[in-house]
Amino acid sequence: MRIGYGEDTHRMAEGKKLVLGGVAIPSPRGPLAHSDGDALLHALTDALLSAIALGDIGALFPDTAPENAGRNSREFLEAALRAVRERGYRVFQVSAVIVLDRPKLGPHRGAIQENLARLLDLPLDRIGLTFKTSEGLAPEHLQARATVLLLPLGQGEA
Numbered sequence: 607m608r609i610g611y612g613e614d615t616h617r618m619a620e621g622k623k624l625v626l627g628g629v630a631i632p633s634p635r636g637p638l639a640h641s642d643g644d645a646l647l648h649a650l651t652d653a654l655l656s657a658i659a660l661g662d663i664g665a666l667f668p669d670t671a672p673e674n675a676g677r678n679s680r681e682f683l684e685a686a687l688r689a690v691r692e693r694g695y696r697v698f699q700v701s702a703v704i705v706l707d708r709p710k711l712g713p714h715r716g717a718i719q720e721n722l723a724r725l726l727d728l729p730l731d732r733i734g735l736t737f738k739t740s741e742g743l744a745p746e747h748l749q750a751r752a753t754v755l756l757l758p759l760g761q762g763e764a
């Protein structure tokens with residue numbers, strides 16, 4: 607089996623859209639980013655790439671490239687999932703942490719979990735999501751951390 611860890615940080619700013627795990631979350635503030643700033647999908651993508659030692663999201667999709675501007679982060683995740691499968695692995699479990707002071711994410715847990723389940727083709731009980739605040743230490747920060755466990759294709763299908 608393989609394990610991968612990834613993390614991602616963006617600065618929050620007024621008037622930007624907040625999207626986490628592919629789910630739009632009502633908020634007066636959102637991340638400043640070259641892409642859509644979906645920190646959870648970025649951390650997850652890096653975790654997948656790390657698990658197969660394939661560098662990171664910045665190497666695959668440079669943020670200096672104009673074609674990556676405003677890009678839907680689902681494309682980054684799908685590219686990493688393809689690379690995982692090509693190397694003979696599949697995602698078995700995901701565990702992620704999001705650190706954000708405002709807005710509170712608790713009410714959106716189910717929607718984020720369901721969207722990740724769909725994107726990763728996983729049952730809900732293998733997607734752990736922990737929501738934390740910075741306790742006011744970093745009110746402008748959005749941070750996501752993700753760990754993935756990969757199993758060889760065809761193994762542990764239950």
Ligand SMILES: [Zn+2]
Pocket residue numbers: 614615616639643644645648
């Ligand atoms: Zn990011």
